[in-house]
Amino acid sequence: MSTTPHRDLYHAFVDQGLDTWLARLPEQLARGLDRKRYGDLPAWEKAVAKLPTLPETRRVHLDADTVTVEVELDASRRRQSENLLRALAPWRKGPYHLGGVTIDTEWRSDWKWQRVAPHLAPLAGRRVLDVGGGNGYHAWRMAGAGASFVLVIDPSPRFYWQFQAVRHFVGDADGGAVQLLPVGIEDVPEDLAFFDSVFSMGVLYHRPSPLEHLSQLRAALRPGGELVLETLVVEGDATTVLLPGERYAAMPNVYFLPSSAALCGWLARAGFENVRVVDEADTCLDEQRATDWMTFQSLADFLDPDDPTRTREGYPAPRRAVLIANRPR
Numbered sequence: 001m002s003t004t005p006h007r008d009l010y011h012a013f014v015d016q017g018l019d020t021w022l023a024r025l026p027e028q029l030a031r032g033l034d035r036k037r038y039g040d041l042p043a044w045e046k047a048v049a050k051l052p053t054l055p056e057t058r059r060v061h062l063d064a065d066t067v068t069v070e071v072e073l074d075a076s077r078r079r080q081s082e083n084l085l086r087a088l089a090p091w092r093k094g095p096y097h098l099g100g101v102t103i104d105t106e107w108r109s110d111w112k113w114q115r116v117a118p119h120l121a122p123l124a125g126r127r128v129l130d131v132g133g134g135n136g137y138h139a140w141r142m143a144g145a146g147a148s149f150v151l152v153i154d155p156s157p158r159f160y161w162q163f164q165a166v167r168h169f170v171g172d173a174d175g176g177a178v179q180l181l182p183v184g185i186e187d188v189p190e191d192l193a194f195f196d197s198v199f200s201m202g203v204l205y206h207r208p209s210p211l212e213h214l215s216q217l218r219a220a221l222r223p224g225g226e227l228v229l230e231t232l233v234v235e236g237d238a239t240t241v242l243l244p245g246e247r248y249a250a251m252p253n254v255y256f257l258p259s260s261a262a263l264c265g266w267l268a269r270a271g272f273e274n275v276r277v278v279d280e281a282d283t284c285l286d287e288q289r290a291t292d293w294m295t296f297q298s299l300a301d302f303l304d305p306d307d308p309t310r311t312r313e314g315y316p317a318p319r320r321a322v323l324i325a326n327r328p329r
Contacts, residue, residue: 142199260321
């Protein structure tokens with residue numbers, strides 16, 4: 001494995017003064033990128049290593065809906081890039097346009113960003129933690145909005161190598177601000193109190209102890225820092241919480257779907273203040289769908305064919321809310 005991604009990650013932690021966490025990185029990286037545990041990992045690593053060398057001249061757009069890198073590639077190198085990027089599929093978060101290759105991801109993650117971004121504290125100069133950030137699409141958008149340091153944590157090694165593939169094209173255009181560590185929230189040092197903003201989008205409903213997750217997010221924030229929470233919700237009052245069975249919209253490990261009002265109470269219980277719901281909407285079939293880059297079943301397959309307002313298990317169809325809150329000073 002090339003040492004460059006790890007070296008850049010270590011340098012970023014040194015620059016940010018994350019000394020306590022720095023000491024844990026070797027063990028966390030070894031566990032998150034364990035070849036014995038993840039049999040496909042060598043193939044993903046090899047695909048990224050084979051991406052063609054790029055000319056120095058490139059134009060990088062991190063502030064556009066499609067994260068774009070304009071760089072001149074001949075037809076042969078463009079085909080090579082596309083074949084190698086496809087070897088990392090399925091691509092779930094995006095979209096990307098890299099060296100003439102358009103990656104049409106399962107999620108139109110730009111639509112989520114359009115709903116979230118108007119409500120954020122200005123990201124310029126902020127240190128951000130993106131929990132469960134996938135391959136880093138939203139992190140690149142955060143850097144495009146001026147964040148000085150964005151750390152994505154996600155335990156999927158496929159997402160790690162997708163991120164490194166995008167990094168290959170972006171190069172140092174972000175000044176190394178965006179980094180990804182293949183771990184979960186439980187691997188963040190306790191009571192870190194470091195980040196100006198913490199994002200948890202699409203994670204809470206996968207946690208069997210949601211209040212514990214909220215407390216972990218709070219502990220990662222500096223006093224006065226901002227939490228951005230995006231999750232599945234159901235309609236109802238402050239006492240409404242859905243506990244699905246074995247699956248929800250074909251997803252396993254979905255534990256609790258509260259109403260937005262109930263979720264506000266959870267955030268207050270976890271020690272947050274200034275809690276507000278800034279967006280709530282049903283997930284539409286154009287936002288999450290199968291594509292040429294994610295050919296498996298997607299949202300349309302998980303709904304009742306006779307009643308798209310219900311999942312195929314009979315629950316309310318996916319509805320998502322964005323809540324923002326602050327850690328008290």
